[in-house]
Amino acid sequence: xxxxxxxxxxxxxDEELAPLVRRMADRxxxxxxxxxxxxxxxxxxxxxxxxxxxxxxxxxxVRLAELLGSVVYQxxxxxxxxARELFQEHDFGQAPVALAVAAxxxxxxxxxxxxxxxxxxxxxxxxxxxxxxxDASGMxxxxxxxxxxxxxxxRHEETGRGEEYEVDFAGTPVTAWADAFTGWETAxxxxxxRQAAYLVGLTQAALDHAVDxxxxxxxxxxPIGKFQGVAFRxxxxxxxxxxTRLLVHDHDATAHAAANLAAASDLARTxxxxxxxxxxxxxxxxxxxAQLYYRRAAVESVRLGTPAQLRRESWERR
Numbered sequence: 421x422x423x424x425x426x427x428x429x430x431x432x433x434d435e436e437l438a439p440l441v442r443r444m445a446d447r448x449x450x451x452x453x454x455x456x457x458x459x460x461x462x463x464x465x466x467x468x469x470x471x472x473x474x475x476x477x478x479x480x481x482v483r484l485a486e487l488l489g490s491v492v493y494q495x496x497x498x499x500x501x502x503a504r505e506l507f508q509e510h511d512f513g514q515a516p517v518a519l520a521v522a523a524x525x526x527x528x529x530x531x532x533x534x535x536x537x538x539x540x541x542x543x544x545x546x547x548x549x550x551x552x553x554x555d556a557s558g559m560x561x562x563x564x565x566x567x568x569x570x571x572x573x574x575r576h577e578e579t580g581r582g583e584e585y586e587v588d589f590a591g592t593p594v595t596a597w598a599d600a601f602t603g604w605e606t607a608x609x610x611x612x613x614r615q616a617a618y619l620v621g622l623t624q625a626a627l628d629h630a631v632d633x634x635x636x637x638x639x640x641x642x643p644i645g646k647f648q649g650v651a652f653r654x655x656x657x658x659x660x661x662x663x664t665r666l667l668v669h670d671h672d673a674t675a676h677a678a679a680n681l682a683a684a685s686d687l688a689r690t691x692x693x694x695x696x697x698x699x700x701x702x703x704x705x706x707x708x709x710a711q712l713y714y715r716r717a718a719v720e721s722v723r724l725g726t727p728a729q730l731r732r733e734s735w736e737r738r
Contacts, residue, residue, distance in 0.1 A: 425478045426487055432469055438491045441466060442712060445494030445542075445582045463495055463545065470497060471514045476504065482669060485614035489621025492716050494582050496542045498614055503550045505607045506598045507563050515547035519611075520587055521561065521604075526553030531594045533562050536586065539723075543573045543585035551589060552604065561598040568592050580719035612677035612724050616668045616684035619720060620661060623684075623691045626713035627657050630695040633703075633710075650698060657691050678737070682730035685721035692717040 433441060444462040470476075478484055481501055488497065496516040503517035518540050526535035535553050543549070543566070552561045564571075570592040576584045598604070634650055635643050664687050667673065667680050692714040696703045703710030725733070 425480045426483050428473045429470065429475060429484065430487055432473060433487070433491045437466075441491045441493055442709060446712065447581045460545070463542075466493070467495060467497075467516065476500065476514065481610075481614055482617045482673070485617040486621035486665075486668070489618035489623075489720075490625045492622055492625065492712065494541075494716075496546050498611070498618065499541060499546075499550075501614065502607050502611045503548065503563070505610060506550060506561060506603050507596055510563060510596055512548070516542070516545065517548040517550060518543055518546040518566075519552075520549045520589075521552030523552075523554055523559065526551075526555060528553075528555055528560065528562075528594075529591075532591045533564065533589050533594060534591055535589045537589075538586045539576060539578075539584045540573075540587045541585075542583045543587050544575075544583070548595070549587070549589075550598075551592075559604060561604055562594040563596040563598070564589065564592045564594055578719065580715050582716070582719065584719070606674075608724070609674040609677040612681040612730075613668060613673045615720070615724050616664075616673075616677075616681040619681075619684040619688040619717070620665050620668055622713060622717060622720065623657075623661050623664075623688045626688075626692045626695040626710070626717070627654065627661060629709050629713065630654060630657075630698040633699050653694060654698070657694060660687055661691070676734070678725070678730040679734040681724060682727040682734065685727045685730070688717040688721050 440462055444459050444466065446459075447456070475484060475497060485498060496518050499519045500512070500515075500517045502519060504512060520537035520540045520543075522537055524535070526533060533551055533553070535551060537551065540549070546566050549564050549566055549571075550561060551564055552559065554560075570590045572588045572590075573585045576586060578584055631654055634654065637643065664680075664684050667676075667683060673680055692710075695710050696714050699708065699710040702708055705711070721727070
């Protein structure tokens with residue numbers, strides 16, 4: 421699935437690095453793995469590697485997103501791509517950006533903003549925030565520097581055990597404003613297609629994990645993958661993944677972005693649940709990737725709208 425532009429990035433995520441990437445934002449409650457500082461160093465190394473390979477300059481961002489999902493990448497790259505679409509005249513260089521957008525009320529005065537945004541990814545490690553909110557004039561989007569003293573962050577303890585934050589902006593000065601009326605709608609559609617592709621990659625990785633386990637786990641003298649109940653379940657998942665992949669990579673995917681993301685979100689939750697079931701009790705162990713896929717799917721499947729919200733929006737647009 422690599423394609424010409426993303427082939428170097430696929431090679432970057434080799435068998436040695438991919439396991440580290442899958443865990444680089446994971447914070448187990450029982451601290452037996454790398455420290456927070458070690459994980460942050462890995463994330464910084466991965467970011468620099470992706471920048472060196474031109475990840476921000478590729479035109480095939482959907483294929484890139486699927487590749488990121490296949491290694492359960494946790495970082496600000498997808499948010500940064502969206503921010504660059506919204507603020508095309510701003511020179512970000514290789515600076516990471518986090519989205520802090522919600523259709524909620526906020527206060528804007530004298531080119532400053534006051535708002536609280538929840539579940540903002542990697543807020544402690546980015547250089548900019550794109551903050552969105554609704555005021556008397558409608559939806560607006562602001563770009564702000566992340567290092568301003570008016571910004572405070574608090575990490576969430578959530579299902580994914582990743583780097584999600586509550587961020588408070590208290591009179592934070594605005595660096596630039598974006599055209600929220602047309603720019604956000606277009607950028608959101610592109611972001612949703614990329615998120616759907618990310619979920620397809622994550623789902624494929626979860627299925628591959630289940631297949632590998634089914635090939636090695638033996639009962640009654642044979643691998644469990646030879647039992648029809650398991651084999652048919654995994655085959656059906658493979659068919660649904662391929663069908664969703666075709667939707668996401670369709671040239672008209674952005675026109676149906678909400679519906680495509682809803683489909684990918686449902687599939688990710690279903691597939692990762694079945695991966696857990698195939699793995700059985702061993703899949704719940706902290707060193708087993710089955711539970712990691714399951715937890716990340718729970719978070720990533722609602723990042724840009726729940727499936728119910730996305731379907732309602734899709735129907736309203738018809």
